[in-house]
Amino acid sequence: xxxxxxxxxxxxxxxxxxxxxxxxxxxxxxxxxxxxxxxxxxxxxxxxxxxxxxxxxxxxxxxxxxxxxxxxxxxxxxxxxxxxxxxxxxxxxxxxxxxxxxxxxxxxxxxxxxxxxxxxxxxxxxxxxxxxxxxxxxxxxxxxxxxxxxxxxxxxxxxxxxxxxxxxxxxxxxxxxxxxxxxxxxxxxxxxxxxxxxxxxxxxxxxxxxxxxxxxxxxxxxxxxxxxxxxxxxxxxxxxxxxxxxxxxxxxxxxxxxxxxxxxxxxxxxxxxxxxxxxxxxxxxxxxxxxxxxxxxxxxxxxx
Amino acid sequence: xxxxxxxxxxxxxxxxxxxxxxxxxxxxxxxxxxxxxxxxxxxxxxxxxxxxxxxxxxxxxxxxxxxxxxxxxxxxxxxxxxxxxxxxxxxxxxxxxxxxxxxxxxxxxxxxxxxxxxxxxxxxxxxxxxxxxxxxxxxxxxxxxxxxxxxxxxxxxxxxxxxxxxxxxxxxxxxxxxxxxxxxxxxxxxxxxxxxxxxxxxxxxxxxxxxxxxxxxxxxxxxxxxxxxxxxxxxxxxxxxxxxxxxxxxxxxxxxxxxxxxxxxxxxxxxxxxxxxxxxxxxxxxxxxxxxxxxxxxxxxxxxxxxxxxxxxxxxxxxxxxxxxxxxxxxxxxxxxxxxxxxxxxxxxxxxxxxxxxxxxxxxxxxxxxxxxxxxxxxxxxxxxxxxxxxxxxxxxxxxxxxxxxxxxxxxxxxxxxxxxxxxxxxxxxxxxxxxxxxxxxxxxxxxxxxxxxxxxxxxxxxxxxxxxxxxxxxxxxxxxxxxxxxxxxxxxxxxxxxxxxxxxxxxxxxxxxxxxxxxxxxxxxxxxxxxxxxxxxxxxxxxxxx
Numbered sequence: 001x002x003x004x005x006x007x008x009x010x011x012x013x014x015x016x017x018x019x020x021x022x023x024x025x026x027x028x029x030x031x032x033x034x035x036x037x038x039x040x041x042x043x044x045x046x047x048x049x050x051x052x053x054x055x056x057x058x059x060x061x062x063x064x065x066x067x068x069x070x071x072x073x074x075x076x077x078x079x080x081x082x083x084x085x086x087x088x089x090x091x092x093x094x095x096x097x098x099x100x101x102x103x104x105x106x107x108x109x110x111x112x113x114x115x116x117x118x119x120x121x122x123x124x125x126x127x128x129x130x131x132x133x134x135x136x137x138x139x140x141x142x143x144x145x146x147x148x149x150x151x152x153x154x155x156x157x158x159x160x161x162x163x164x165x166x167x168x169x170x171x172x173x174x175x176x177x178x179x180x181x182x183x184x185x186x187x188x189x190x191x192x193x194x195x196x197x198x199x200x201x202x203x204x205x206x207x208x209x210x211x212x213x214x215x216x217x218x219x220x221x222x223x224x225x226x227x228x229x230x231x232x233x234x235x236x237x238x239x240x241x242x243x244x245x246x247x248x249x250x251x252x253x254x255x256x257x258x259x260x261x262x263x264x265x266x267x268x269x270x271x272x273x274x275x276x277x278x279x280x281x282x283x284x285x286x287x288x289x290x291x292x293x294x295x296x297x298x299x300x301x302x303x304x
Numbered sequence: 305x306x307x308x309x310x311x312x313x314x315x316x317x318x319x320x321x322x323x324x325x326x327x328x329x330x331x332x333x334x335x336x337x338x339x340x341x342x343x344x345x346x347x348x349x350x351x352x353x354x355x356x357x358x359x360x361x362x363x364x365x366x367x368x369x370x371x372x373x374x375x376x377x378x379x380x381x382x383x384x385x386x387x388x389x390x391x392x393x394x395x396x397x398x399x400x401x402x403x404x405x406x407x408x409x410x411x412x413x414x415x416x417x418x419x420x421x422x423x424x425x426x427x428x429x430x431x432x433x434x435x436x437x438x439x440x441x442x443x444x445x446x447x448x449x450x451x452x453x454x455x456x457x458x459x460x461x462x463x464x465x466x467x468x469x470x471x472x473x474x475x476x477x478x479x480x481x482x483x484x485x486x487x488x489x490x491x492x493x494x495x496x497x498x499x500x501x502x503x504x505x506x507x508x509x510x511x512x513x514x515x516x517x518x519x520x521x522x523x524x525x526x527x528x529x530x531x532x533x534x535x536x537x538x539x540x541x542x543x544x545x546x547x548x549x550x551x552x553x554x555x556x557x558x559x560x561x562x563x564x565x566x567x568x569x570x571x572x573x574x575x576x577x578x579x580x581x582x583x584x585x586x587x588x589x590x591x592x593x594x595x596x597x598x599x600x601x602x603x604x605x606x607x608x609x610x611x612x613x614x615x616x617x618x619x620x621x622x623x624x625x626x627x628x629x630x631x632x633x634x635x636x637x638x639x640x641x642x643x644x645x646x647x648x649x650x651x652x653x654x655x656x657x658x659x660x661x662x663x664x665x666x667x668x669x670x671x672x673x674x675x676x677x678x679x680x681x682x683x684x685x686x687x688x689x690x691x692x693x694x695x696x697x698x699x700x701x702x703x704x705x706x707x708x709x710x711x712x713x714x715x716x717x718x719x720x721x722x723x724x725x726x727x728x729x730x731x732x733x734x735x736x737x738x739x740x741x742x743x744x745x746x747x748x749x750x751x752x753x754x755x756x757x758x759x760x761x762x763x764x765x766x767x768x769x770x771x772x773x774x775x776x777x778x779x780x781x782x783x784x785x786x787x788x789x790x791x792x793x794x795x796x797x798x799x800x801x802x803x804x805x806x807x808x809x810x811x812x813x814x815x816x817x818x819x820x821x822x823x824x825x826x827x828x829x830x831x832x833x834x835x836x837x838x839x840x841x842x843x844x845x846x847x848x849x850x851x
Contacts, residue, residue: 030728033440034735035362036745038765040443043435043456051438081355082511083529091529150565162565164555165531166340252555252562254530267728 003292010284014277018069021276022062025269032078032267052078065273074277075270079263085274088259093278095165096255099247100240102175104233107182112229114183115190119225120217122195131191137184146177146250163252174251178244182236186229193225200224223297230297234290238283242275343534343553345827345845348563348575352530352556356511358496359432359439364747367493368576369554372535372840374496375520377406377425377475378487382842385751385833386654387487391420391497391519391542392475401482401787406490408473413540414499414517422469424519427500430454430462441494444749447486449478482787484655488750496520521547521841530556535840548829548844564589573827573845576836578640578819583700586639594823597641598832599652601748602816603756604704605645606689609740610809611770614685619676621808624741625662626669627715628708634814637703645812647804648746649753649796652834656753657793659800661812666715673716681717688721691743692730701743704813734768742768744810751835753796754784760803760810771809776802 033048049055053064068075074085111134118130137145153173154162160173197203198221206216248257256275263271294301353366361370379390389395392406412420429448432439433455446452449466453459466478479486489495497519503510510516516524521543522535533554537547555572557563560582566572575581581589589595608615608624615621630644643651646661670680678684689708691701705722712720720741725733734742746766748755758764761780762772776799783795804812818836829843 028729030726030730030732032728034728034731035440036731037362038735038768039440040446040765041452041456042765044438044440044442047435047438047455048440051436076508079354080352080529081360082357088529091531147561155565155569158569162569162571163557163562164566164571249559250562252530252557252559252566254528258530258558265726265728 003288006288006291010281010288013284014280015066017280018066018273018277019062021273022065022269023058025264025267025272026058026061028264028267030267032269034267052076065270069277074274077268077271079266079268079271085270088271089256089274089278092254092256092259095253096248096257097241099171099174099178099253099255100237100242102171103179103182103240104237106175106179107186107236108229108233110179110183111186112190112226114187115192115229116194116217116222116225118187119191119194119198130187134184134187134191137180138188140181142177142181142244142246142250145180146173146247149173149177150250163250165251165253170251174247174253177250178240178247182240185232185236189228189232190225193228194221197221197225227294227298230290230293234286235283238279238286241282241286242279340534341551343551344549345551345574345840345843346553346555346572347840348557348566348572348580349533349554350556350577350580351558353533356524356527356533358428358493358498359437359441361493362440364577365556368840369533369535370493370496371520371837372522372552373518373520373524374493374498375541376490376492376496377408378491380491380835380837380839382829382837382839383831383833385835385837387491390491391425392490395487399787401484402479404477404479404486405470406475406477408475409542410473411542412519414501414519415515415540418501418517419472420497420519421472422475423472424497424500425475426467426469428497429467429495430465431498431503432494433465439494444489444492444494447479447481447483447489449480481785483784484786484789484792485750485752485754488752492750521839522552525551532556543841547841549840552840567821573822574830574843575821576819578817581821589821590640593825594821596820596822596824596830596832597817598836599643599650599834600816600818600836601650601653601751601755601834603645603648603650603746604642604813604816605648605744605746606811606813607734607739607742607744607769608809608811609737609742609770611737612740614676614678614687615740617676618807619672620678621811622662623669623673623676623716624712625808625811626665626672627711628811628813629664629711630813631664633704633707637700637707638814640817640819642814642817645815647800648810648812649756649800650748650815650834653748653753653756654751655789655793655796657797659797659804661804662808669716673718678718681719684716684718686721687718687740688723689741689743690723690725690730690733690739692727693724704743737768737770744768745816747816748835753793753800757796757799757803769809771807773802773807776807 031054039045053061065075077083077085077088080088114130114134118127121127150162150173153159161170164170203216203221206220242256244257245261248255259271260275263275349368350365353369354363355361355366356370356373358370358374361367375390377390377392378387381388391408391412393409395404395406397404408422414420429445431437432442433445433451435455435457442455450459450464454462454465468476470476499517502513502517506513518538521538521541523538525536526534535552537550538544557580560580563575563580564582567575608621610616634642634644646663647659649656651658673681689705691705694701702724709720709722712718733739746756746759757780759766760771761767761777779795779799783792783799786792786795803810818832820830822830826846827843828846830838
């Protein structure tokens with residue numbers, strides 16, 4: 001019941017988000033057709049505004065937009081005049097999704113074992129080395145990491161292509177650039193989670209019962225220790241899935257991250273609102289999924 | 305509800321394991337696009353084109369690709385960028401310069417059995433003028449009789465517009481007044497001929513029709529946003545025999561480092577614009593044979609808002625102009641071989657006689673400023689300089705602004721506040737004349753002084769300075785009614801002298817240089833010209849030529 005209520009609650013929430021985003025983006029100074037050059041006559045500008053209904057009162061424009069939205073139409077892009085927002089999202093989302101899922105799997109695949117391992121070997125050289133590595137990848141922004149990887153692996157050694165999105169080879173450097181930071185964060189969270197869990201009473205009880213160390217660590221401690229990572233993974237996945245400007249720009253990847261930034265710089269109204277809504281849906285759904293998974297993993301958690 | 309009982313049956317991390325199946329799927333998806341044959345020529349075209357519709361295109365990156373897809377009655381010569389016969393094989397001009405008659409080639413077709421006719425030309429032009437198309441460059445057709453009236457809706461009947469198809473192969477055009485650059489306009493992308501049959505069938509989505517018949521040397525095989533535009537040779541183009549590269553990829557790349565990396569590792573053959581190579585590496589790159597610069601039809605200048613003090617005083621504007629050490633700017637900040645500009649129209653423009661500008665004279669500037677009531681800058685009111693945040697990491701505008709502030713402060717003792725804004729906001733502020741001084745750029749559309757000087761007529765929407773001068777407007781009118789090109793050039797020079805010397809509502813800073821980056825030993829068919837226009841069908845890579 002609880003989750004059904006939460007799902008139903010998403011509808012007014014998304015409506016509110018769309019309304020606010022629509023108002024805010026229209027309140028920005030400068031419109032989509034403010035350019036270096038003014039057209040030869042004021043009429044040309046009127047035609048442009050009329051074509052995109054920008055000459056109507058804002059609430060009427062919103063009504064029109066909402067009506068389109070209910071029919072699954074995000075409207076035409078005002079910057080890319082041969083494309084609709086739906087087209088652009090349909091083209092960019094699979095790319096951002098694949099890159100995001102790969103980076104997510106990479107950061108989980110590296111971060112979880114690293115955090116686990118360093119916690120188990122607390123205060124020994126494995127811990128110091130692993131924790132240092134995690135701290136370094138957190139501190140080096142992708143803006144620095146990406147060009148370094150490109151310089152070494154793509155230009156010096158020519159193992160991978162420098163940019164573009166065409167084959168599985170093209171995916172590896174962007175995945176690393178994007179995933180390493182999150183791998184570090186996940187490792188830190190996992191490390192803290194494990195340390196806290198290993199001090200709990202139920203672990204002491206388990207040890208007293210004579211359970212093997214492996215069984216204690218994997219079966220009992222891991223399940224609770226992973227919870228902070230789980231809470232973090234919702235917003236993290238949302239971030240990764242909807243694309244990231246720096247990495248997409250650096251590797252010229254046709255995802256949504258670049259569109260997200262450029263559309264607001266270009267005052268491409270429909271595109272901004274469309275992307276905000278998409279991001280909101282992904283974020284809300286993933287948060288819901290995280291809470292749901294919490295229930296599955298932690299027997300103490302109940303949502304009524 | 306309770307989840308506990310189910311969770312016991314499921315091992316931890318089952319959800320994660322399911323997620324792990326995704327990448328495989330996605331990799332397959334991503335891999336699907338990897339099997340394409342390599343292009344004969346790969347070009348880094350700058351940001352993604354906003355549109356490939358000739359009626360809508362405005363940006364350089366749009367127009368370059370549109371030019372490969374659609375052709376007009378004339379086209380630009382790849383060497384000189386002067387208009388030469390395109391879809392029309394010949395034309396005649398009436399003695400008064402107001403009527404042109406074009407004769408279309410015989411072998412024009414969209415596809416076998418579908419000829420390109422004079423009716424298609426008229427359809428394409430009327431479509432640009434049609435208010436529903438909302439073409440930003442409709443003004444290119446306002447030189448045609450009743451063109452503007454039809455666009456503004458004052459007349460509804462298209463037969464009143466001065467462009468008619470006399471028969472299937474003859475187009476007659478009546479102009480408002482002699483227009484020295486009308487043939488240049490006929491070679492401009494806005495006036496290119498588009499496939500009526502497709503547009504009427506698909507409406508707004510016509511660019512997505514496949515096959516998409518085109519009138520130019522290339523067909524649009526694929527347009528993946530932010531990814532790639534693939535052009536393939538149009539076998540029905542009248543001059544298909546001379547299309548040198550059969551498959552051309554245009555890559556939309558916005559990060560200069562990425563562009564250069566691709567070029568260096570063999571992923572691209574040509575980089576078009578200066579903005580697409582890293583400014584930091586200019587000193588190194590400019591010494592390579594790949595680096596090509598040449599005079600170009602673009603000017604970097606300042607607009608002065610002449611409607612509010614202190615810049616409503618001509619002496620103040622002249623003082624500001626006279627204290628700019630432009631040589632220092634081009635040598636220290638630009639470093640790309642840009643020539644200093646003392647006038648607005650770039651040297652080398654056709655039909656042009658150079659006007660004398662103000663030059664650099666700080667002593668005179670101080671005297672003028674004192675005459676205006678601000679000796680040594682004392683009592684000079686608050687005044688700001690508006691510029692936009694350049695995209696792509698190049699901070700040219702910012703660097704120029706800082707230098708200017710320093711020069712004015714040192715030479716005139718005045719403090720100008722620097723105001724940086726996002727591009728759209730900056731443009732809105734400039735348009736609404738909400739500024740004192742503003743950085744500006746103008747790139748010529750066609751090879752004639754009019755594309756620059758027309759801007760500062762009192763009623764031009766691009767004036768944006770509030771400056772209006774009856775003598776200037778009268779000179780421009782008189783010049784544009786001249787059939788004698790030498791006399792016309794003299795009149796235009798007189799007008800430009802008012803603009804850059806006598807009244808100074810604008811301060812020219814430097815002329816842009818055309819910039820191409822390619823290996824001249826491997827890439828042929830690119831010629832420097834003032835429009836920086838390089839028709840794709842003339843370009844080829846040695847060893848990459850195919851039929």
